[in-house]
Amino acid sequence: MPNKAKSVTIFDVAHRAGVSKSTVSLVLTHSNKVADKSKQKVLQAIDELGYVYNRDAAAMRSGRSNLVVVVIDDLTNPLMALLAKNIEQALSEAFFQAIIVSSNNSVERQTQLINNLKEYKVAAFIICPVASTCAQWLDNLAAAYHVISLMHEVPYSSAPCVLPDYTKASHVVTLQLINDSPKNILFMGDESLSAQGLLSGFNSACKKHNITPKPAITCTKSTPLHAKQVFSNTLLNNPSIDAVVCANNIIAHGVLAAAPHLKSNIVSCLHIPDITEIQPRFTCANINTQELAKRSILVLQEQLQTNTAPVKTLVNVNLQIRETP
Amino acid sequence: MPNKAKSVTIFDVAHRAGVSKSTVSLVLTHSNKVADKSKQKVLQAIDELGYVYNRDAAAMRSGRSNLVVVVIDDLTNPLMALLAKNIEQALSEAFFQAIIVSSNNSVERQTQLINNLKEYKVAAFIICPVASTCAQWLDNLAAAYHVISLMHEVPYSSAPCVLPDYTKASHVVTLQLINDSPKNILFMGDESLSAQGLLSGFNSACKKHNITPKPAITCTKSTPLHAKQVFSNTLLNNPSIDAVVCANNIIAHGVLAAAPHLKSNIVSCLHIPDITEIQPRFTCANINTQELAKRSILVLQEQLQTNTAPVKTLVNVNLQIRETP
DNA sequence: CTGAAAGCGCTTACAG
């Protein structure tokens, strides 16, 4: 039985309301050049007939759409899931309909998804690009569609982007750690596009205090188990390490598991929400996903209206200091 | 510049390929009644012109669509995020395009989302219904559209549903706990639609061993902090409690925080993926989200093809025993 | 403020 309902069209509505199709259309598009009486009749007819607006037809005719595709790199990253939720909310408040998809950190899937979605009329793409995204590809896409890069900046791409101030995040977190005057400090990063920014904030904080850090380590997988193994090995060769700045709390948990004695000297740059956490376990920088979502929509709207947008929007982060237990 | 590209249509493709519009259309819809030579010419023309198929137009004309809306109740629940990812994958393999949206556990939002999305041509709705979903509403929706209820069953609704075997999950987990011969056993549930099934599996396991459990407790919020507080209070009135079956590991973490001495006597029915976890911290039942996704798509396809579908599909769960540390 | 008409890009019988 589903989808069989011989569809009610604006023609039927017009007929019932005793007006013309055009008038119904004007009501539907919230035009103000419609007599109030007509409008009421139309609204009533819509209600009585159970009419539902066909946006595909409208989009086809008008060339416009309120659909915004949000390509998340990894929905199973709780921070990204939260961001997706906030973006959806913000888009909804701005009268857009969000379409969320996940590229699962695969460039191929990212490309495929966007190619597929190009076949529908969409107003814009908000993309959290995966690490190996090609700048040329993104620029080509941005030449034909409205595109915003979110959370990650694709190096050398000129597509507008909105992201947290990664450099500041690692900087403040590192400064906080340096308060405890550690001797040998290490940075443990990951392979994400944000790693570069984090590292540079870390380095600048070290430099400020004339500290020469140990060579940074990169975790190839984002699991605490992997971080634990990597750090265990590192510690074997550098037993003097007494403080660690981690890219995020996933890595921090792994480092902690490998070296419980360092507990108060482990900090995390980015906080990823952790469903089992009662109190913050590491000093970290908090990312305001709501603010990121809001900024993205603002940039999007500006782009839709004026065809120009700020190239880069940095959203502030806030230091959150772990309470001593 | 975006979206300005004066669109290339099948007419242009037909012209360039030296065939008619119909032929191009047949190629696009993968019809087999097209000469191989024509097909090649068409494909080449598509490539040369950078033609992109307009699915809105196609859907409008044909009355069909490959869009499937997936309404997740809470994207920030890692289990649901994982499920969303798996559903998207499975849909993609079946040549559907998934549209993921999140109702944020709000009935109003759930209703609004679906009403909004009805305005686009969609093939089906896969819904993880929020707790207070009305059966009548769901049945009405299912009368007009293809609908599948996922993860949660709306009581007294006749919409087909696919869900984990909650009753078995709590049953096996409780049996495992009873091995340690606890004296006073308690069930800590939540307010989700699955709570009823969990409780009944718990009760049947108790009954099997002639155990009379303490009256079950319900957590109104799904945070470890709240569970901790609730359990602390419970413990004040019932200090003899020596074993707890929790609806999930979020609650289990709260209970553990309130009563660390019970550690080996706390089990969790449903395991929600936890990004900071190195080893499973509680004995629990594992939910196979991939299997759930696969089953959903199978039910969906059956429904699309034959307009009938099994009313209820239970997906098996697997006991995972915590390693003693 | 309203009506008649054209057209968005496609699919689908229907003749050839």
Place this chain on the structure above:
DNA sequence: CTGAAAGCGCTTACAG
């Protein structure tokens, strides 16, 4: 196997 024609449900000038 291919071409000409109608039509999916809307929007948009354009006259009235």
